[in-house]
Amino acid sequence: MKIGVLFTAVGGIVRDRNGKWLFGFNKYLGSCSVFDAKLWGILDGLTLLIDREYDKVLIQSDSLEAIKDIQESxxxxxxxxxxxxxxxxxxxxxxxxI
Structure with a gap:
């Protein structure tokens, strides 16, 4: 994630169960908080997995706050x-x- 003046982008990678890279993604978000950017990354990754008809997912993130919010809500x-x-x-x- 890169944050600058009115510029926020997020990205992620998807790997298989053996850690092999499957695909990556990124998205321009405009202006938003770091917390929301982390959630957007998770949301976009899930959307791509559904579009590709995967039925299992393990979410990993470097944002403990985002993970806790998902787990506790x-x-x-x-x-x-x-x-x-x-x-x-x-x-x-x-x-x-998660």
Missing amino acids: SLEDSNSTLVRRIYQLLSRFGYWS
Whole structure:
């Protein structure tokens, strides 16, 4: 993630269970918080996995705050629209873990 004056971008990588690189992604977000950028990265990664019909996912992030917010919230009680959307996408996987 790179943050500058009115410029925020996020990206990520997807690996298989053996750690082999499958694909990478990035996205320009405009102006947003670091926390929201981390959530956008998770959301975009999940969206790409669903589009490619994967049914299992292990989410890893360097943002403990984002991971805790996802783990400690539920679809109904999160104040974050991004976290609620992440939960909606996670429900489409046969197996997921953070």
